[in-house]
Amino acid sequence: MRSILLVDGDCRNREALAVMLRKEIDCLVLEADSPEDALSMLDSQDISLLLTDLFPEGRGIVLIKEVLRRNPEVVSVIALPVGDRESAVKALQAGALFYLNKPYHYDEAVIVAARSIEHHDLAIHKEKRGPKIRKTEGFHGIIGASSQMQSLFEIVERVAEDGESTVLIQGDSGTGKEMVAKAIHAYSPRSGKNFVPLNCAAIPDELLESELFGYIKGAFTGAAQSKQGRIQYAEGGTLFLDEIGDMKPALQAKLLRVLQEKEFEPVGGLKPIKADVRIVAATHRNLEEAVRTGSFREDLYYRLSVVPLQIPPLRDRKDDIPLLIEKFMQVYNRGRKRGLTGFAADAMAALKNYAWPGNVRELENLVQRLAILHADGLVRAADLPEKYREGLNLEALAEEQAAEAVTTSEAVALSGRGEGVPIPEPLEDQADFNALVSDFEDRLILQALSRTGGNKKEAAALLNLKRTTLLEKIKKKQLDSLFRSLGRKSE
């Protein structure tokens, strides 16, 4: 339950307001008669809203600052004498969300408190599911820090919440259409029911109808029993129709009926069955073109594309490549004694120069293959299959990077710090725990900087550290100058 901390030395006014708040808002109201009391209560209580009087010498403003310092998620409101603009500005600068006039106007105070709590809840909700998390951990496993992918995640989240609208996902093969469809289901109110995929291109036309709608006993030779179709398996949940562009016109008409009437008949059946299912369709084909050429029904196209989503090909979001590589290295290094440790700058340049016709799937396959076949941890351009190196002037690149230490291991060797493997060899007679841990930390930070080309914000994201924490460590350990001395520029 959310709680309000009401701080006012005037106990009659405070109690009267507390009674109103308890009555009108579903929350716990705690009372304190001085800022000092309020602070001591914070040690044992979580609060959502701080509502405080100004108090002499502006101690209410100091209280707001201190509360926010301890917990930035708390929202605060200050009560001021009418016309005290100077304190109003100071309180807002200190982080107050609103101010109220004193003596309290109780209706006004209740509205302001309710709004502030809404604001608190929204901020927490956003923080939990916001883009920060998506960049580092991915959005339901979908990695994408590029602006195109971040906007896509925003839309997916909104579409998912609505739970009903039909979605059409378009994008080249391997761009992650099925992953997006699963994310829509996972974030929707339908997530407790089934997510049922059906690839319309993988099933022969004559079977697709019965697979989708089911059939009743005796509908055709061999139909010894009635069988439910995928629509029924997806009841209450989500039906994902992959490669919808390959569906034949007769079936398109039957599917249109599901979308319009929310009912269908199984093959051989006459009685309509109700269908409560959200349809998410995907295709790598250009459906508008298919509508123009007559191979796809226009009415179905419009029904399906209530919310159209376009996933950009990997070649248009090359900034996502290092993050995707990182993720796939984690996956495919798992369980291996000697996994991949990274991609040298020339290899990364080659991969960024490549057109990726197979998109993320192709990148994933490449990392998997390298994790199996490449014995040496670091992948250089020369280790890549030839097609990935075509069109790239590796000699020029090599010259450009001649002065650079491209790998963490090289950086570390040059620095003279952190020799050895990530986990220390069996300890000798004597080991200095703090020195070993500090050394390991240095290497992780240098590695992250190396992977992100010196970009500290991205390095912090990679290490799942707050940017400010990383900056502090870099400063304290003077890693910046070390990194620069290795021929790298950080930003």
Ligand SMILES: Nc1ncnc2c1ncn2[C@@H]1O[C@H](COP(=O)(O)OP(=O)(O)OP(=O)(O)O)[C@@H](O)[C@H]1O
């Ligand atoms: N952004 C991403 N982050 C992590 N993995 C991804 C991403 N995009 C795709 N993948 C991976 O690439 C592979 C292909 O993804 P998916 O099957 O969702 O693509 P698709 O567009 O539906 O492909 P197709 O059109 O060929 O069916 C999967 O192994 C998936 O894990």
